[in-house]
Amino acid sequence: MKILLLCTAFNSQTQAVYTALEDRGYEVAVVYAISEEQMLKETEDFEPNLILCPFLKRYLPESIYENYPTYIFHPGPIGDRGSNALEYALKSHTKEWGVVILKANELYDGGDIYAQQNFKVRETYKASLYRQEIVRASLQALEQFFVHLKNDEKTPQLLNPIHEPFAQAKRFIDWSKDDTEAIIDKIHLSDSFPGVLDEILGIQCYLFGVHKEDKFRGLPKEVLAKRDGAICLGTIDGAVWITHLKEVGKFKLPATYVLKEKLQGIKEERLPLVFDKSYNTFYEVSVEKRDNVAYLCFGFHNGAMSAEQCIRLKYAVEYLKNECEVLVLIGGMDFFSNGIHLNILEDSAKQGEDGWANINAMNDLVRSILYADEVVTIASFGRNAGAGGVFMGLACDYAVGKEGVVLNPHYKTLGLSGSEYHTYSLPKRVGEEMAESLLNDCLPLSVEKAKALGVIDEVYAHETYHEELHNFAKSTYDDDFIRGKQDYLEEHREGIEALKEKELEVMHPEFWSEESDFHTLRQEFVYKVCPRETPERLKVKPTKEETYA
Template identity: 50%
Template sequence: MSVEYAINEETMIEGADLFAPDLILATYLTKKIPKEVFTKYPTFIIHPGPFGDRGAYALDNAILNNMKEWGVSILEADEEFDAGAVWGHRNFSLPEHATKGYLYRTVVSDLAIELVDELIEKLKSNKKPLTNPKKPLHPKVTQSIRAIEWNKDSSETIIQKLNASDNYPGIKDRFFDCEVYLFGAVKEQTGLEKKEAKPKEILAKRDGAVLVKTIDGAVWIQKMTEIKNGIRQIKLPSTYVLKDRLKGIKEERISLYVDPDLPTFKEITFYKKQNVGFLAFDFYNGAMSSEQCIRLKYAIETLRDEVDVLVLMGGEQFFSNGIHLTILEDSKKQGEDGWSNINAMNNLIKTILFSDDILTITAFRANAGAGGVFLGIAGDFVFAKSSIVLNPHYRTIGLSGSEYHTYTLPRRVGKEIAQKLLDEALPLNAQEAKSIGLIDEVFKNFQEVESYALQLAQDEERFYELLDQKRDRLEQDKEYIQECVENELEKMYPQFWDPKSDFHKLRHNFVYKICPTQTPLRIAKHRRVNA
């Protein structure tokens, strides 16, 4: 298998000819596949719409039109847009308040994998595809369609519009003198929404989000992207964008962790079953700032007195992706704030590693990358959902990495495989991760993790035997673990503090979404010298 980015027609044609594939799969393309490719090689497109659906903005339209059921299809590439034969399709119920990004990363991706397996079986057995009914193309969803009418739209309508625009392109708006795109809406229903104010007035702030009055309540806006001189900047917490304009707006704090059902903006939630705790940390796009790391660390320290087994659940869209790159990019003290962020992440992971009075279980319910993977494998037991992808490396962002990975990674997979994972910088699916020992078990339904955790806590003999083994290992490895993290930080120090380090350039390109000019050789096997 090899990968070619759809940068332009020339590179697509060249890449296909270099590899001469038996099959080409194109996922959610924004560019048309050249005729020179699909007439020469069997080429199929994953489309995030049901049978016969055509055109861009498929999920945007599904959410905006309040569809109860939607689908995913696999189509044969054709000169006409999404008009090729249909080789498979699956429908699903649209979850209430699901964002476009959430659908892509969960149910759409899961069904796409099923459809690819089905396609291969059909091709092997010479089965025929279905005729495409060629329905009309979706209308383009412009900013004028997405726009929020604050004096007219209900809270539900505003959330629906923002969900259809998340994670991109957002909804264009203006707050104070600041032109912005808005992202990440959450309905407020704990009483703050009853404050007297005009629609669009900001009522409160919390952990980077702002609470905005609507005609029938209030909604939290988590992120904004400022527009300067007509140019889109990077996505940041709303308070980072509005800054001093929020003078006098009260920070409405909540507990360190709250019930998952509390109807407000929250990042850390907790519930308990018997003597097992379930801790979720749903940070936007999986990015974790110093402050978020500190809050999560305190939550875990507090819960050690309340439970025997603690399940670390991450978020629903991402488990974690490590340090917060956009906040670092925005910082005027990038070295200092980057150093603070990695140390806050390390302190969080140290708390998990050395929690010798409880057993911890990591449940990768969603994808994870870089430090987020190493946060997860700090747990005593590691489970991963069958459909998730892990990227256990730092290389693509120009960091050597910390998060105790030089201790936890070789301990799980051995030194040789650990170095290979870091050097090759390739994604792993859950099954691959289990086969090399990076994780312990693969699950399809979270209830499997719940059952395991409850059984572990109830089996006192096994629980205390495992706890004793953990304490003995930590006591034996204590000095070595400290040596590992000190060596990691020594390597990372110049990567943060030297303004000419690769990290600063690669981070800038990543957060500003600067399109690459070529496909990286680590995934474009056909472009390597020895191909």
């Protein structure tokens, strides 16, 4: 069956559906919803049997749904219609929400429903609910969909009123009246888009990344402290941390990068290198220990890692090597890691220099993992990972994944060749030919497919993941393994380092040359520039006959 994914962007939900369909053996292509003419042309080129729309922010033209069976994923239960579904779910503090797959027709979210999957709503921010519960429910609904489609089992949609747009007026924070929980709720339901519009120290900006603070107190909206790029603001009954701001018309950055000299005199309130989570506050690096295993968590916003964050994480790895027998890298709540920090590089007045510092700091971190020969190291891909974040994980002795997680083991979509010792770690696992294919195709990979290829070692079910991960981790430590690892690294260190130096040699002009594609592609990524066409790697590949016709 030929299935076309018609989408606004190739986001986490679309990639999860894409990899699930690919793993089922379907012929899958992607078309971006840019214009009716373009959509229709690319759809006709592929001649799909079926169109699925996992993430679509514009109306579908009649020319599509009248000529092809087209089904839309909607992030809400039966009867929910319109945009901003998750905002309304979080605002109402509902305990249960859902995903439906409905047939596209002339009614806005009004077609018959062919699959539905409900889930419990976590107390979290909108993007986290989307990346985890919505994506997982989408995959579960997809399983139902094919059965129901085959049997023509459908449920009429309840034609409830369509949501009003969730305007900024509904998100507005009144710092003189809203308590801490109300402020957290408003930022949560607006994160990661569009954020809450406010004014901080005279700068009009959107607020993101809120964390409750137990210890600091001050006047409402008073800046009380800063830490690792975040700022702490007083509330009428406590305080909150805001990690990121976005000036109107610009892009998201750590809050201190936006406020700069306006924070003069505000103290940097540091935490221990590895925080024990004994009270509510903002932190990025923490550890949990169980038996002989240490689980290193690093919750960097959107998985992006600046030079400074890489250095801190490297120090944490070096410290924990002496505190455990097995070190498991966990990553954050929504991402394992996505590599270097593109937004900070775009903001830099010395982009080449700071980019070079970032990739070298990332390499220093990977080196500390790779040469940790006193312990067994394990990468836990319990969340999605991309680019250098994947290869940081592959520097570990073992890599395991949670079902449904997607990896993007490539760099070239941003004009980079990459480092992080990937020319050593990836061929070591899959061979030179497959490594080149993964790096050049620039396509997402399910952890199930990654295991089949040898990229990772194990995949565990969602429901039992943490217990199975722990049992696996406990089973890996062995004195003979450690001795063998030490001997191997001692023998091959020179060759491994030579591969890394070659990576950096290729990367140098990508950061420093004014003609490098990286600068343009990074800017488009950071400013979220709407694509002008479907990326070539996702388009329908012409057959040999078409190519030479």
